[in-house]
Amino acid sequence: MKRDAPSFAALRIFAVAAQRQSFRDAGQALGLTPSAVSHQVRAVEDWVGAPLFLRQVRQVRLTPLGETLSERLSQAFFDIDTALGQARRQSVSTRLRIAALPLFTNVWLVPRLARFEALHPDLSLSIDTDARVVDLEKGEADIAIRNVAAVTTGLFGHKLLDLRATPLCTPQMAETVQVPQDLARATLIDLSVGRAGWPEWFEGVDCPRLKPARTLTFDNVPSAIDAAAQGRGVLLGLLPLVLDAPNASQLAAPLQHPPVDAGAYFVVCRKADRANATVQAFMTWLIREMKADVVRLRRLERERLK
Structure with a gap:
């Protein structure tokens, strides 16, 4: 045998x-x-x-x-x-699925994507700008960019940018809003998704019981910014990134009250994907780009809110 x-x-x-x-x-x-x-x-x-x-x-x-x-x-x-x-x-995947918030995507990520594509010409990106929190553990995306206070347990993440919230409106409307209590007579522009927004801000300025005359609610930040620029109400803007929005130059900060902490942008992925070359390439590039841009963003905030 x-x-x-x-x-x-x-x-x-x-x-x-x-x-x-x-x-x-x-x-x-x-x-x-x-x-x-x-x-x-x-x-x-x-x-x-x-x-x-x-x-x-x-x-x-x-x-x-x-x-x-x-x-x-x-x-x-x-x-x-x-x-x-x-x-x-x-x-090795040649397609990367990214879930990113609309404001971050529209005003910051998209203008810089050409640089990433030049470094990785064979990689295709699929970007979901739905504001809902996708389930990375279930494979709904490979990478997510979220506005949170801390990284969700079980995920790996890196802080990109601290955020602060402050009311923004047209200069004409700003003349009628001198103190937080004046917002009780204004239309507040709100979002139907994401962080609580106005209630957290009122809590932060010691006006937890303040109620607005009316609200105007949108499901995405770009539309809310456009409405504020058209004088439809007062928007709670996330600094400093909101100042990069196309219509943000038409907005002013009516209050002298310091902005309220509003979490931070984090880029996160599954812990098991930390060694994935495609995921690692995008996260490394994203972190590097934001680090290089923080000085400009903070300077823009100081100039616009002084």
């Missing part, structure tokens, strides 16, 4: 020993003792039925049969390594 062929490990050990013409050097390369290398080579020789090495004092050299087997195994292992490498490259 034909015996099973030598193990893959034994063949690898033989190939390394044949390449180095030394059991000791092969052992150092493989993390094995010379005796262990010799044992595995002997197993291959026993199966072949003939010596593959001529063993001499402190030296070994291949027999003609050993040379032939070594050449063929070297080619076989090269083919295996090549095939595995090709399979790995093909399995």
Whole structure:
């Protein structure tokens, strides 16, 4: 009955020993003792039925049969390594799914995407700007950019930018809003998704019971900014990023009250994806871009709110 062929490990050990013409050097390369290398080579020789090495004092050299087997195994292992490498490259995702908040996407991310695409021309991005919190653990996206107080347990994240909230409106409307209590007579522009917004701000300025005359609610920040710029009401803007919005130049901060902390933008992913080359490439690029832009954003905030 034909015996099973030598193990893959034994063949690898033989190939390394044949390449180095030394059991000791092969052992150092493989993390094995010379005796262990010799044992595995002997197993291959026993199966072949003939010596593959001529063993001499402190030296070994291949027999003609050993040379032939070594050449063929070297080619076989090269083919295996090549095939595995090709399979790995093909399995690396060329499409990255990102869930990002509308304000962040429209006023900051989109104007900079060309730089990322230039660095990674083979990578396609799919960006979801729905303000709902996608479930990364269920695979609804690969990366999310969120306005939160801290990273959700079970995810890996990095803070991009601290946020502060302050009322914004047209200069004409600002003349009627001098103190927080004046907002009780104004239309407050609100959002139907995301953080609580106005209630948190009222709490932060010690007016927790203040109620507006009316509210105008939108499901996305860009529309809310447009409405505020058209004089439809007072918007609670997230500084400093809101100041980059196209219509933000038409808005003023009516109150002298310091802005209220409003969480931060974080970029997050599944912990298991931290080593994913595609995810890592985008997160590294994003963090670097924001770090380079923070000084400009803070200067813009100081200039607009002084």
